[in-house]
Amino acid sequence: MELTLLGTGTPEGLPRPNCPCAACATALGENARAATALLVDGTLLLDLTPGAAFAAARAGHSLGGVRQVLLSHPHEGPAVEVPAGLPQPGRVPDGRELALLTGHRVRAVAMDAPGTGYAVTGPDGQRLLYLPPGAAPAGLDVNGDPPYAMVLADVVGRPDGLAKLRAVGAVGPTTDVIAVHLDHDVPPGPELRRRLAAAGARAVPDGTTLDVGVYEDVPDVPRRTLVLGGARSGKSVEAERRLEAFPDVLYVATGGSRNGDTEWASRVSAHRERRPGSWRTTETCDLVPLLAEAGPPLLIDCLSLWLTDAMDTVNAWDDAEWADGGERALRARVEELTAAVRATRRTLVAVSNEVGSGIVPATASGRRYRDELGRLNAAFAAECEHVLLVVAGQALSLRG
Numbered sequence: 001m002e003l004t005l006l007g008t009g010t011p012e013g014l015p016r017p018n019c020p021c022a023a024c025a026t027a028l029g030e031n032a033r034a035a036t037a038l039l040v041d042g043t044l045l046l047d048l049t050p051g052a053a054f055a056a057a058r059a060g061h062s063l064g065g066v067r068q069v070l071l072s073h074p075h076e077g078p079a080v081e082v083p084a085g086l087p088q089p090g091r092v093p094d095g096r097e098l099a100l101l102t103g104h105r106v107r108a109v110a111m112d113a114p115g116t117g118y119a120v121t122g123p124d125g126q127r128l129l130y131l132p133p134g135a136a137p138a139g140l141d142v143n144g145d146p147p148y149a150m151v152l153a154d155v156v157g158r159p160d161g162l163a164k165l166r167a168v169g170a171v172g173p174t175t176d177v178i179a180v181h182l183d184h185d186v187p188p189g190p191e192l193r194r195r196l197a198a199a200g201a202r203a204v205p206d207g208t209t210l211d212v213g214v215y216e217d218v219p220d221v222p223r224r225t226l227v228l229g230g231a232r233s234g235k236s237v238e239a240e241r242r243l244e245a246f247p248d249v250l251y252v253a254t255g256g257s258r259n260g261d262t263e264w265a266s267r268v269s270a271h272r273e274r275r276p277g278s279w280r281t282t283e284t285c286d287l288v289p290l291l292a293e294a295g296p297p298l299l300i301d302c303l304s305l306w307l308t309d310a311m312d313t314v315n316a317w318d319d320a321e322w323a324d325g326g327e328r329a330l331r332a333r334v335e336e337l338t339a340a341v342r343a344t345r346r347t348l349v350a351v352s353n354e355v356g357s358g359i360v361p362a363t364a365s366g367r368r369y370r371d372e373l374g375r376l377n378a379a380f381a382a383e384c385e386h387v388l389l390v391v392a393g394q395a396l397s398l399r400g
Contacts, residue, residue, distance in 0.1 A: 001122030001212040002041050003150070006055040008206055009033030010133055010183040011075070023184035030205035031188035036180040038130060038152065043102045045069045045086070046118055046130050053083045059207040068100055073115035073132035091116055111135035119148075126212045128152065129170065133181035136161025140168050147172030149213040155179040155201045156186055159244035160276055162199060167247035167278075174215045177201035194397065198222075199245035222385040222400055223347055228354040228377060229390035236301055238390050239351045246347070248296035249279045252287065254305040285309040291340040291348070303352035307369070307376055310334075316372075317365045334376055341383040352377050354389065 007013075014033040015024030027033070035049040039056060042065045049055075056063050069082075069089040082088060092098050092108035094116060099105050103123030108116050115132030122128075127145070131137070131153040151171055153161055156179060165171040179192075179201050186192045196202055197219040204210070225242060229235030243249045279299075284290075285306050290298060300306075314329040315321045341348065356374045361367045381387045386400030 001120075001124055001126045001128065002209060003128065003212055004039040004056070004059050004061055004209045005152075005178070005180070005204060005206060006037040006039055006052055006059065007034030007049055008036055008178075008180045008182055008203065010181050011035045011049075011073075012183075014182060014184060014188070016184060019184065021184050023187045027184070027188050033182055033206055036133070036152075039063070039066070040104065040120060040128075041102065041122065043067050044100065044104055044106070044120065046120075047072050048080050048082065048086075048089050050080055055206065059209065061209075067102060068098070068106075070098075070106065070118060071116075072118060072130065073135070092118070109140065110138040112138045122212065124213075126150075128212050129165075130180075131158075131161060134158060137164055140165065140170055142168055142170050147175050149174075149215070150176045150178065150210070152178045152180045154181040155196060155199055155245065156182060156192075159199060159241075160278075162201070162245040163247045163276070163278065166245070174218060176210070176212075176215045176218050178210070179203045194395070195241070198225075198242040201245070221347065224341060224344070224384040225349045225386040225388065225400075226377070226381050226384045227349065227351050227388045227390060227395075228381075228398075229351075230354055230358075233390045234393035234395075235351050235353075235390040237393075238388065238395050239299055239301065239349045242349050243297050243299055243347075244276060246297050247278055249276070250290070250296055250298050251279050251281045252290060252298055252300045253281060253283045254285050254287075254300065254302060254309065255283075288336055288340045291344040291346065293346070295346055297347035297349070300348070300350040303350055303376060303380060304355075304373055306337075307373055311369065311372065316368060319364065322368070330372065334379060338379045338383055341380060350380065350384075352380070 013035055015027040034055060036047060037049045037052050038046040039061060042061060045066045048069050053063050063083060063086060066086055069087055071089050071091050094108050094110040097105055097107040105121045107119045109119055111117055113135040115135045117131045119129050126149050128150040129148045133154050134157055136158045148170055155162055177200055179196050186195055192203060200219060200221045202219055227235045227239045310330060310333050314326040316326050316330055355370050361370055387398040389396045389398055
C-alpha cells in the first residue's frame with residue numbers, strides 16, 4: 001500500500017495566515033505545510049483540502065483515479081470546492097466498515113473529540129490508521145490484530161492518543177508513526193524532529209510518498225535519558241513531555257512530603273496537575289529496586305533530592321563523620337545507583353539540577369553538596385543514551 005501526504009499541517013496550514021509568531025516565521029520551504037490530506041494508492045482520498053489537485057500534481061500523482069473521498073473532521077469556513085471528476089466527500093459512521101472495489105477496506109474509528117478516525121487495510125493486507133486533528137481514540141478494540149504498520153496522528157497536540165494506542169497494542173516498536181496536523185506549537189525543523197523522535201514518531205514534508213510497512217526510518221526511543229537544568233529552567237516539563245506518548249508511566253517523586261510547608265505542597269500539586277491522568281506516582285528514594293524490576297517507563301524527579309536523602313543517611317553534613325566513612329558510604333550508594341541504571345531494561349527519564357555554574361556556596365556543607373551533585377550527574381549521564389541541558393525552556397542536546 002502506497003501513501004502520499006498531500007499536506008501535513010493543521011486545517012489552517014503552517015504558517016498560519018497573518019500569524020507573526022516565530023514558528024510561523026520559520027515555516028518556510030519543506031517546513032511549510034498545507035492542511036493534512038492523504039492519498040492512498042491513488043484511489044482513496046482521506047480529507048479534501050483546498051488545492052488538493054495541485055498538491056497531488058506536485059507530488060507526481062493525479063486525483064483522476066480516486067474512487068472514494070472521506071472526511072475525518074468538521075470543516076469550518078467556506079465549503080471546499082470538489083475538483084471535477086472526484087466523488088462527493090462523505091463520512092463513514094463510527095464502527096462501520098466500507099469495502100472498495102479496489103480491494104481496500106476502511107473502518108471508522110470513534111474519537112473522543114469531533115471527527116472520525118479511519119483504519120485502512122490495503123489489498124496487500126498492510127494496515128494504517130489515520131486520526132483527525134485534536135482527537136484520540138475513544139476506545140479501540142484491536143481484536144487480537146497485530147500493531148498497525150503505520151499510524152498518522154496529531155502527535156504534538158494529542159500525545160495521549162499515541163499512549164492509548166500503545167496501551168492496547170495498536171502501536172508497536174515497528175509501527176511507523178507519522179505526525180500530521182502540525183501547527184505552530186513547536187518550532188519547525190530540528191526542535192520538531194527532536195520532540196517527535198522522543199515519542200518514537202517522525203514528520204515528513206508535504207508531497208512525500210511512503211510505502212506502508214517499510215519501517216527503516218522509525219526512530220529508536222532512547223532507553224535512558226538524563227535531563228539537567230537550573231531552577232525553573234523547564235527541565236521537569238521537558239522530562240514529562242518525553243513520556244507523554246507512553247502509557248502507564250510511573251512518576252517517582254524523590255522529594256516526599258513536607259508537613260506544614262504550604263509552598264512545597266503547592267509545587268507538588270502543580271506537578272501532579274500537569275501529568276497525564278493515566279500516570280501513577282510513588283514517593284521514594286529507593287530507586288535501585290524500581291530500576292531492577294520490569295515495568296512501564298520511569299520518570300525520576302529528581303536526582304538532587306535523592307542525593308540530599310543519601311547524604312542525610314550517611315550524615316555527610318558532619319565533617320568528622322564525612323571523613324570517618326561517610327564519604328565512602330555515599331560513593332558506594334552512587335555506584336549502586338549508576339550500576340542499576342546501566343542494567344535496567346525499563347525506559348527511564350531522570351531529572352537533576354545543574355548547580356555548578358552559579359555562586360560558590362558560603363558553607364562547607366553547601367560546597368560538599370554542590371561537588372557531590374556534580375559527581376552524581378556525571379556518573380549518571382555516563383550511563384544514558386540521551387543527555388539534555390534545559391536553559392530558559394530550550395533543550396540542548398549534550399548526547400544522543
